[in-house]
Structure formats: C-alpha cells, structure tokens
Amino acid sequence: MSNYVPGQGNPSAKLMVVGEAPGAVEDQLLRPFAGPSGNLLNELLEEAGTHRREVYVTNVVKYRPPQNDLRRLDQIGHSVEEGMVQLWEEINALKPNCILALGNLSLKALTGMGTYIKKSGKYSGILTWRGSILRAMQGDYKVLPTIHPAALLRSGDTEEKVLSYSSRLYILNDIKRAVAQSQFREFRLPPRTLEIARSRVDVWRFLEKYKHLKKVSVDIEVLAAIPVCIALSFNTWHAMSIPLMDIWALQNKESGIADHEFDYMWQMLMEFLGQPDIQVIGQNFKFDDEKLRRACGIVVKNTWFDNMMAAHTLHCELPRSQAFLTSIYTDEPYYKDEGKEFNIKKSPCEQLLYYNAKDAVVAFEIHEQLYEAMGEINPPGFPNWRQSFFFDHVMPLHDLYRDMEDEGFPVDEEKRKELIKDYEQKIVDAKRELEAIVGWDVNPNSPKQVGLLLYKDFALPARGKRTPEGIKTSTDEDTLTALQANVCKKPEHKRAIDLILKLRGWHKALGTYIKAACDFDGRMRTSIQICGTETGRSSNKKQEAPVRPFKMGLAFQTMSKHGEMGAELRKMFIAEPGHSIMEFDLSQAEARVVALLGRSEETLRLFNTTDIHKLTSTWLFNFPMNQISKEMRFVGKTCRHAGNYDMRKRRLMEIINTDAKKYNIDISPVSEWKAGKMLDTFHEFSPWIREVFHKEIVQALQENNLTLVNPFGRVRQFCDHWGDELWREAYAQIPQSTIPDHIRRAAINLRRRVPGIRIILEAHDALVFMTPNHLIEPHARIIKEEFETPIDFRHCTLSRGELIIPCEAKFGQNYKQLNDLDLKQVA
Numbered sequence: 001m002s003n004y005v006p007g008q009g010n011p012s013a014k015l016m017v018v019g020e021a022p023g024a025v026e027d028q029l030l031r032p033f034a035g036p037s038g039n040l041l042n043e044l045l046e047e048a049g050t051h052r053r054e055v056y057v058t059n060v061v062k063y064r065p066p067q068n069d070l071r072r073l074d075q076i077g078h079s080v081e082e083g084m085v086q087l088w089e090e091i092n093a094l095k096p097n098c099i100l101a102l103g104n105l106s107l108k109a110l111t112g113m114g115t116y117i118k119k120s121g122k123y124s125g126i127l128t129w130r131g132s133i134l135r136a137m138q139g140d141y142k143v144l145p146t147i148h149p150a151a152l153l154r155s156g157d158t159e160e161k162v163l164s165y166s167s168r169l170y171i172l173n174d175i176k177r178a179v180a181q182s183q184f185r186e187f188r189l190p191p192r193t194l195e196i197a198r199s200r201v202d203v204w205r206f207l208e209k210y211k212h213l214k215k216v217s218v219d220i221e222v223l224a225a226i227p228v229c230i231a232l233s234f235n236t237w238h239a240m241s242i243p244l245m246d247i248w249a250l251q252n253k254e255s256g257i258a259d260h261e262f263d264y265m266w267q268m269l270m271e272f273l274g275q276p277d278i279q280v281i282g283q284n285f286k287f288d289d290e291k292l293r294r295a296c297g298i299v300v301k302n303t304w305f306d307n308m309m310a311a312h313t314l315h316c317e318l319p320r321s322q323a324f325l326t327s328i329y330t331d332e333p334y335y336k337d338e339g340k341e342f343n344i345k346k347s348p349c350e351q352l353l354y355y356n357a358k359d360a361v362v363a364f365e366i367h368e369q370l371y372e373a374m375g376e377i378n379p380p381g382f383p384n385w386r387q388s389f390f391f392d393h394v395m396p397l398h399d400l401y402r403d404m405e406d407e408g409f410p411v412d413e414e415k416r417k418e419l420i421k422d423y424e425q426k427i428v429d430a431k432r433e434l435e436a437i438v439g440w441d442v443n444p445n446s447p448k449q450v451g452l453l454l455y456k457d458f459a460l461p462a463r464g465k466r467t468p469e470g471i472k473t474s475t476d477e478d479t480l481t482a483l484q485a486n487v488c489k490k491p492e493h494k495r496a497i498d499l500i501l502k503l504r505g506w507h508k509a510l511g512t513y514i515k516a517a518c519d520f521d522g523r524m525r526t527s528i529q530i531c532g533t534e535t536g537r538s539s540n541k542k543q544e545a546p547v548r549p550f551k552m553g554l555a556f557q558t559m560s561k562h563g564e565m566g567a568e569l570r571k572m573f574i575a576e577p578g579h580s581i582m583e584f585d586l587s588q589a590e591a592r593v594v595a596l597l598g599r600s601e602e603t604l605r606l607f608n609t610t611d612i613h614k615l616t617s618t619w620l621f622n623f624p625m626n627q628i629s630k631e632m633r634f635v636g637k638t639c640r641h642a643g644n645y646d647m648r649k650r651r652l653m654e655i656i657n658t659d660a661k662k663y664n665i666d667i668s669p670v671s672e673w674k675a676g677k678m679l680d681t682f683h684e685f686s687p688w689i690r691e692v693f694h695k696e697i698v699q700a701l702q703e704n705n706l707t708l709v710n711p712f713g714r715v716r717q718f719c720d721h722w723g724d725e726l727w728r729e730a731y732a733q734i735p736q737s738t739i740p741d742h743i744r745r746a747a748i749n750l751r752r753r754v755p756g757i758r759i760i761l762e763a764h765d766a767l768v769f770m771t772p773n774h775l776i777e778p779h780a781r782i783i784k785e786e787f788e789t790p791i792d793f794r795h796c797t798l799s800r801g802e803l804i805i806p807c808e809a810k811f812g813q814n815y816k817q818l819n820d821l822d823l824k825q826v827a
Contacts, residue, residue, distance in 0.1 A: 002065075002076050003027050007058030007090050015050065015182035016096035017041070018087065020105040020148065021061035023068060032057050037150040041102075044149065044168075048175040056094055060087050060109045070105065070122070084109050088138055098182040099141055100175065103148030110136050110143045131174050131327030132334045133181060133189060142181055146174035166317050166719035173328055190236065190331055190365070194357040196350060197242040198257060200264035207272060210234040217281040217364035218273070218300070220288045221356045223247070223344060225549045227291045229353055230269065231360035236368065239361035241353040242269065244296060248349050255349075270298050279304035281367045283322045283359070286402050286530065287547065294406075303398045307363055310370040312531035313390050314377070317719045320531060322363065329369035332362050381795025382713045389713035393741070396748045400759070401528045401538065407760040407770065408523035408553075409573040409815070416514060416572045423510045427503060434499040437492050444503040450475040454483065458493050477501065481657040482650070485669035494669075501661055505565060513559055513569050517552035519543070524573065525553040528762075534729075535737040536714055538762060556761055560662065571816035580773055582811045583818055584783050585766040586739065588612065589805050593735040594644045597798050598693035603686070608806075613637040619685045620678050631667045634660065639678050643689060645732045646724075649676035693798075697730050700797045710734050711796040712741040734796065739765050742805070746786035753782055771811075780809060780826045 005022040008031055017033075025035030033041050042052045061083035066072040073079055087109060091099065101110050104123035108114040111134045114125025126147055134143045152168055197203050210216075217233040228247050233239035242265055248255035272278065273292075278301070282288055285306050292298040311320040318324070323336045338355040341347070374386040382388055435441050438457065443449045451473050454460050460483055464474035484497045519525050527547055532539030540555035560566035575581045588607060595603040606612050614628045617636030621628070628636075635656060642652040653675040660667050670678075683690060700708060706718040708730060714737050720726040740762075747767060750757050757779065761768035771779050787807040793800035810818035 002063040002078075003030055005030055005032055005059065005062050005064070007056060008032055009052070009056035009058075010054055011056070011094070013054060013056040013094065014097040015055045015100060015178060016091065016094055016098070017055055017057045017100045018102065018106045018110065019057070019059045020103045021059050021068070021070065021083075022064040023150075024064065026059075027064040032059050036153055037148065040149040040152065044172055044175050045179075047172055048179045050179050056090075056096065058087065058090055060084060060105050062086060080105070080109070091136075091141065092139060096182065097142065097185045098178050099136065099143045100178040101143050101145040103151075106148075107143075107145040110134075110141075111145070112137050113145075128323075129334050130170065131177065133177075133187065133331055134333060135187070142185075142187060144174060144178040144181060146171050146178075165721060169318065169719065170328070177331075188331070189333065192358065192361055193238045194354050194361070195238075195240040196353045196357070197240055197265065199261050200268065202240070203242055203265050203268050206232070206240045207268065214277055215279045215281060215304070215364075215367075217360045217367065218285070218288065219282065219356060219360040219363060220244075220291060221339065221352055221359075222291060222546045223250075225291075225546050227295050229356050230292070231356040233357070233360040233364045236361060236365040239357040239364075241357040241360075243349075243353065247344070247352070250344055251349065253349075266296065266298070273298055273300045276301045278302060281305045281364060282307070283325075283363050283366075284308045286398055286405075286528075289398070289402055290405065290547075304395070305367055305371070306395065306398055307366050307370060308531060309394055309398070310367075310374060310390065313394055313715075314370065314373060316531075316534045316536070316716055322359065322366070325366045325370075326362055329366045330362060332358075332365075335362075377715060379709045379713060379715055379795070382709075385713055385715075389715075393712060393745065393748070397530055397538075397744060400744070400747055400751065401530055404759055404762065405525060405528055407758055408519060408525035409760065410576055411518055411522065411524050412572050412574045412814075415574075419514045419568065419572060420510065422568075423506050423514060427506050427510070430499050430503050430506070434496060434503070437496045437499075442500075444500040445507060447475045450480075450500060453496070454480075458488075458490075458496075460493075461487055477504070477658055478654045481654055481661070481669070482672070485653060485657050485671050498661070505662065509565055509569060513554050514572070516542070516554040517550075519548070519552055526556045527553070534716065535733060535740070537736070537740045537764070557763055565662070565664070567816050571814055573815040575813045576770060578773060579770050580776055580811045580813060581815055581818065582769040582771050582776065582780065582783075582809065582821070583766055584769075584780075584787055584807050584809050586743070586787060586805045586807050589739045589742075589765045590735040591640060591644065592803060592805055593738050594689070594693060596793065596800050596803050597696075597734060598688040599800075600686075600688045600692075603688075613640065616640050616682065616685075619681055631660075631665055634663070634665050635667065635670070635678070639682050643679055643682040643686065644693075644735070646690075646694060646728050647679075649673075649679055652676075652679060694727070694731055696798050697734075698727055701726070701730055704797065708733050708797045709795070710737045710741060711791050711793045712738065712745065713795070714741055734798065738791065742789075742791055743767060743787075746783075746789070749786050750783060753786075754779065768815075776811060776821075777826045780811075780821060780823065783807075784809070784823050784826065 005026050019033060022032060023035050026032055045052055045055065061073065061080060063076060063078045066075055070080060099110060101107050104114055104126045107126050107129055108123045113129050113134065114123050116123055126145055130146045132145065136143050147167060149171065213234045215234065219231045220227045221229050227244050229241050229243045231239050231241040244266065245262065246255050246257060273280065280300050280303050282303065285303055289300050289303060292300060307325060308320045311325055323334060326332050327334065335358060338351065342352045342355065374390055378385050438453055442453050454475065455462055455473055462471040462473050463479050463483060465472045480497050480501055484494055488494050488497060516524065525543060526540040527543045529539045529541065540557040542551050542555060543553040544551045559569055592604065592607055606615065613633050613636045614625055616639060617628045617632040618625055620636055620639060621632055638656050638659065639652065642655065650672050653670055653672045656670045656675065707715060709715050716733055718726055718730060743762065743765060747759055758770045759767055760770050784807060788804055790802040790804050792802050809821040809823055811821050812818040
C-alpha cells in the first residue's frame with residue numbers, strides 16, 4: 001500500500017514546483033523529490049539562483065502508483081483527478097507568483113496542454129511547451145513547464161546514474177526563467193504589433209517608417225510549396241505580413257485587394273530586398289531565399305544572418321528550430337501550432353498571415369540574442385571570432401549551398417532504364433535462391449519474417465535490445481553482419497543472410513536512387529542541410545514538402561562512390577553538352593590531420609612516399625607489401641580509421657563486414673575477436689595515437705571546459721558525461737571538422753576568384769564541378785591552388801604547424817567513368 005506524500009516547503013514561497021507522483025524513495029521518506037531526481041532538482045535550483053528551502057515542492061498525485069504506472073492508481077483506490085483537486089487546493093492556499101511544472105502530467109494538470117496517450121497511459125507535450133510562460137487553467141497563475149529531472153537520469157554500466165547533459169542545459173535555462181518569473185506576479189509577455197498589408201500604401205508606410213534601419217527579419221509561408229505571403233520586421237515588437245497572392249480567392253472569399261495592388265507590392269519587395277545594404281535576417285533562410293527567387297523572381301541580395309546557422313555555430317549539440325530558439329532566447333510562449341493547424345479549407349487566411357508576422361518578429365529577437373552571445377566568444381587566436389568565423393566563413397555557405405542545390409545533375413534516361421532492368425533481375429534471381437535455401441518466400445525487408453527465419457528456423461542466439469521482459473530481437477544490418485561473422489556456422493545460413501543483405505541493398509538502390517523522381521526541369525537535385533552534423537559537415541536528403549509538393553531527388557552524399565553498386569548508380573548522371581564533370585578529392589585527408597595532431601612526422605612522410613593503407617595491412621596480416629591484395633588493403637584502411645578514433649572491436653567488426661558487402665569486396669567475415677587483435681596490432685605500430693593525440697585531447701577537454709577549437713575557429717563544447725563515449729567523439733572532432741571547413745573555404749574562395757564557376761556537389765572531402773570543356777585546365781589550376789592551400793594549426797586547440805593536403809582530380813562526361821586529370825601538367 002502506498003503512503004500519502006504531502007507537499008513540503010516554504011509556506012510563503014513565490015515559486016512552487018509541481019512534479020508528477022512520488023517514487024520509491026519519496027514513498028518511504030514521505031517527502032516529495034527525496035530520491036535521485038530530487039537531488040538533481042536541488043542542484044538545478046541552486047544553479048538557477050535559489051534554494052530548495054525557498055520554494056514549495058509537491059506532486060500532482062500524492063500516492064506512488066504501483067510500479068510507477070499511473071494507469072494502476074485505481075488499484076490502490078486513488079486517481080489523477082483526485083490528485084488534481086488536492087493540487088489546486090495547495091496552489092490557492094500558497095498563491096505563488098510562478099509554478100514550475102515538471103513533466104507531462106504536471107503540464108496537463110496545470111494548463112490543459114499536452115495529450116494523453118491511452119495505449120501507454122502516459123502524457124506527452126512537455127518537449128513542445130517547455131520553456132513557455134503559460135496561464136494556469138484555474139486562477140491567475142503563471143505556469144512554466146519543463147522536462148522532469150528524472151528524464152535526465154539513465155542507467156549506466158553500474159547502478160550509478162549519469163546525466164544527458166544537453167537536455168540538462170534546457171532544464172536549467174527553464175528553471176532560471178521560472179525563478180526570474182517568480183519575482184513578480186503579473187504576466188509580462190513580449191508586446192507585439194502584428195499587421196497585415198491590405199494595399200501597396202500599407203507596405204509603403206511600413207517601409208517608410210523604418211527606412212533609416214538596414215537590418216530586417218524576413219519570413220515566408222508556403223502552401224503546396226508555393227509562397228503565399230512574406231513578413232518583414234525591423235525590430236522585436238512590430239511586423240507586417242504581405243500577401244503575395246490572393247489566398248482568400250482559394251476560399252471563394254473577397255480579399256478587398258485588387259490584382260494590380262499585388263503587382264505593386266511585389267515590385268516594392270523586389271526593389272527593397274534587392275538592395276545590397278539591406279541586411280536580411282532569417283531562420284533556415286536558404287528555403288525562403290530559394291522560394292522567393294524561383295517562384296516569385298524576388299532576389300534577396302544580402303542574406304546577412306541566419307539564426308539556425310548561428311545557433312549551430314554556437315551550440316552544435318542543441319536543437320536549432322525556431323520553436324526551440326524561441327523557448328531559449330525569448331519569453332514568447334510556444335506558438336508554432338498556429339501555423340501547423342492552418343487549413344486553407346477551414347481556417348481564416350488571417351490566421352496564416354498573423355502567424356507569418358509573428359515568425360518574423362520573433363526571429364528578429366532571436367537574432368539579437370544570438371548576435372550578442374556570439375560576441376562573447378573569442379577563442380585564443382581568434383580575437384574577433386564572430387566576424388572571422390561566423391560572418392566570413394559560415395554565412396557565405398548560405399549562397400554556396402543555395403546555388404549548389406539549384407544546379408543538380410542531368411540524367412541519362414536510357415542508362416536509368418538499363419539500371420532498372422538490371423536491378424529488378426538481380427532481385428528476382430536472389431529471391432529465388434533465398435527461397436530455395438530456406439524453403440519459403442521470406443520478405444527481406446520484413447523484420448518479423450527475417451526474425452522468424454534467424455531466431456526460429458536457424459536457431460541463432462537472440463541479438464538485440466535487452467528489456468525487462470527479455471531480449472527484443474533485432475534484424476538490422478549490423479546485427480545480421482555480427483551474426484554471420486560470429487555465430488553462424490552453416491554455409492547455407494551464411495549465404496541466406498548474405499542474400500538478405502544484398503536484397504535490401506538492391507531494393508534501396510532501386511527505390512531510393514535509380515527510380516528517384518527528377519525535378520520539374522528534368523535534373524536530379526538534393527536538399528542540402530547546412531547544419532548537418534555536430535562536426536560541421538553538411539548532409540543531404542530528398543527534396544520534399546515544403547521544398548517541393550512531393551518527394552523528388554535523392555541524397556547524393558549517401559550514394560557511395562566505392563564498390564560496384566555506388567559506381568553503377570553514378571553512370572546515369574552525365575555532363576551537359578560542351579561540359580565535363582570535374583571531381584577534386586583530398587587525399588587521405590582526415591588520417592593526415594590525425595598524424596599531425598599526434599606529432600608523427602614519420603607517418604606524415606609515409607603518406608607521401610608509400611601506400612599507407614597497404615603498409616597498415618602488412619602489420620595486420622604479416623605479409624610483404626607486394627602480396628597485399630585489394631581486400632587486405634581495404635581492411636587496413638578501415639582499421640586505421642577505427643584506431644584513429646579509438647573504436648572498439650565490435651564496431652570495427654561491424655564496419656569491415658558491412659562495408660565489404662556494400663562495396664562488393666570479397667572477404668571472409670571478420671569476427672569480433674579478430675577485429676580486436678587487429679586493433680591491438682595497429683596500436684602497437686602506432687603508439688603515438690594514444691600516447692600523444694588521444695592523451696592531449698582528453699587533457700584539453702579537462703582544461704578548456706569540454707571545448708575544442710579547430711584550425712578555422714570552429715568551436716564545440718561537448719554536452720555529454722565524462723568518459724569513453726565523450727572522448728571518442730572528441731578524438732574525431734578536429735579531423736572531421738577541419739576537412740569540410742577547408743573544402744568549404746576553398747569553395748568560397750573559388751566563387752570569388754572565378755565568377756560563374758559551377759559547383760554541383762560536395763561529397764565529404766571532395767567537390768564536383770560542371771565545367772565548360774575549354775576551361776578545364778585553367779579552372780583545374782585554380783581549384784588545385786585552393787585545395788592545397790596550407791591549413792594553419794597554430795590556433796587549433798592542439799597547436800601545431802601547417803599542413804598541406806594534396807588533391808587528386810578526375811574528369812569526364814559520365815559521373816561513373818571519370819578519367820584521371822594530371823594536375824602536374826596544369827600546375
């Protein structure tokens with residue numbers, strides 16, 4: 001039987017903290033927040049500038065549910081509804097200035113926000129509403145919800161609890177806000193004046209009012225991927241939404257705006273945004289910019305500040321959506337549902353227009369906060385970091401990637417038809433062979449059917465996620481590869497797994513790449529995510545709503561150039577008439593950076609005098625260099641990469657076996673034991689990796705508040721618990737961020753030096769160009785200069801000298817069949 005756990009704390013507290021229900025420790029001690037989450041709450045309150053003794057703490061439900069399952073409260077004769085009655089009695093007696101609501105149930109009980117999920121018996125919504133200043137359902141009380149501290153606690157390898165540090169940052173920010181809000185009773189939400197332009201006169205008056213200002217926040221809204229309105233804001237309190245078309249007509253309503261008024265408004269926008277001295281601010285503005293250019297002919301001349309790019313530059317491990325940034329940098333409550341819930345068939349058009357205006361004015365406020373925060377960061381060697389890194393190096397990526405997206409690849413439709421026919425036949429033949437082995441028609445893409453085959457028919461040991469009920473079996477690629485390498489003994493079972501993996505790859509190649517829909521002009525394009533990863537690399541994905549009305553294009557970066565499949569897929573992409581495809585690639589770039597950071601001059605010399613991956617293979621296989629096969633070299637290359645970043649033997653096993661299949665490299669599956677022996681041997685021959693590179697990275701993390709800076713000034717503060725997992729990410733940070741920063745610096749400089757140069761693709765450590773045939777040599781000469789510009793590591797966290805990474809080049813009419821370009825002749 002559960003005990004009654006009453007609220008506790010200062011009876012005159014201005015801040016009230018409301019949790020969900022007591023846990024085991026609270027039930028025993030008869031005190032709310034007495035267990036691990038209570039200790040964490042106490043710690044966070046102190047960091048936020050207050051103390052547990054200064055606040056009042058309670059729960060929605062005063063009894064511990066059986067096994068902490070709220071659905072089972074009735075088994076002990078209680079209910080959530082009963083708890084809510086008692087909670088409001090506490091609130092009305094205390095009359096706090098602010099209530100800090102911890103978790104989904106507290107959010108729902110106090111504000112009505114969030115959703116009850118019947119299947120799980122839990123509530124959701126806290127991630128949406130956290131950080132917002134909301135009105136309570138009863139009384140005139142402010143409620144500020146945040147994630148429950150218990151959500152930050154997870155089990156490690158021992159019984160000790162560890163923190164998910166990035167989430168801890170938002171919770172601390174929210175608690176600080178709640179403490180500040182508890183200093184006064186009234187609601188002080190940001191005052192906003194949101195207008196809708198009904199004529200050109202409205203637009204003129206708005207622009208005339210702020211003509212002395214140059215910074216303007218811009219935001220658009222689209223319907224079916226078509227821009228329908230644009231909002232402008234010159235400050236944090238006033239914005240205007242300007243309709244770009246008569247959206248009222250879509251509802252058979254009168255807008256009161258004549259057609260010629262839309263023409264004048266478009267013209268005014270074109271003239272205003274086309275001025276180079278107008279500094280445009282936006283959120284993920286590449287999307288808005290592309291839409292305005294392609295659909296409206298409105299060219300934004302100076303995209304000066306992108307909030308998403310700034311947020312990623314400041315804190316690459318935190319979310320960067322406008323909703324999240326609003327919750328961190330402003331007091332504006334969550335409002336994004338106003339746009340999501342707009343329905344052209346049911347909602348008044350004004351709903352979308354006012355939402356558009358709010359997006360613009362909130363973005364301006366976020367920009368002010370981000371701009372100020374960036375000015376406070378000045379890593380050693382980068383005295384004006386905001387200008388030298390963000391404005392000079394990051395913001396030019398907006399134009400670079402926008403134009404790169406616009407390029408795309410011409411497609412050879414005949415080659416595409418050949419590929420479709422070839423892959424469909426491969427799938428038929430492989431399915432026939434698989435059925436002959438296993439005796440039934442197994443669907444390789446069905447986890448249920450593959451699991452039945454592996455764990456019942458083949459009687460292989462269960463692999464997957466451990467749960468209280470047992471092992472939830474897995475059938476993903478890594479699991480299948482590990483089963484095949486470690487425990488699968490029968491040749492026919494190994495072959496069946498091999499066929500399942502091949503079939504999955506061929507199905508993906510056919511559906512994701514070969515049959516991908518071209519854009520409306522027949523070119524194959526991709527959507528580039530500028531803030532793709534924590535290291536600063538970009539990433540690709542298909543174009544889809546709201547970029548395009550339906551899915552088209554493909555993610556070029558995921559289409560490997562290695563192996564038979566990657567090469568085959570590339571042959572359908574071709575050069576334009578009179579042009580050639582040129583690909584410039586840095587040679588063994590990351591590994592060279594690791595050697596420099598590890599102070600291994602001998603290894604740097606070997607990169608220029610021998611095939612270092614073959615050399616690595618001689619250590620692993622104890623064969624002379626002239627007997628190292630391409631399969632052995634592949635293993636040596638993979639092992640060097642794993643050793644550089646301190647991967648474990650299981651992960652190396654998975655990468656070798658998975659990539660071998662992906663790239664059609666014929667090797668026997670490597671066991672986990674064998675992978676471990678390879679790593680041991682590699683580190684015996686390369687002791688500098690652990691003794692210098694890894695050791696100095698860990699020391700730098702200790703001395704610099706978990707922060708590393710690469711040679712270009714990219715700063716990353718890690719948000720994770722101290723230990724091996726953090727260290728492994730840190731080992732990869734400088735090498736994996738330096739190379740894309742170097743490539744992009746080269747691209748930015750090339751666009752300045754060679755007006756009109758066409759960069760159509762960035763692929764990790766390579767750039768792909770579409771070049772007129774008569775300009776191949778002069779362009780190649782300049783590209784080589786930029787690629788081989790020395791990288792200065794003096795101001796890197798691990799201070800070193802300069803490093804020149806040589807490049808290689810290929811050219812041709814077909815993306816698969818590229819010929820070597822002799823760069824010595826064009827130098």
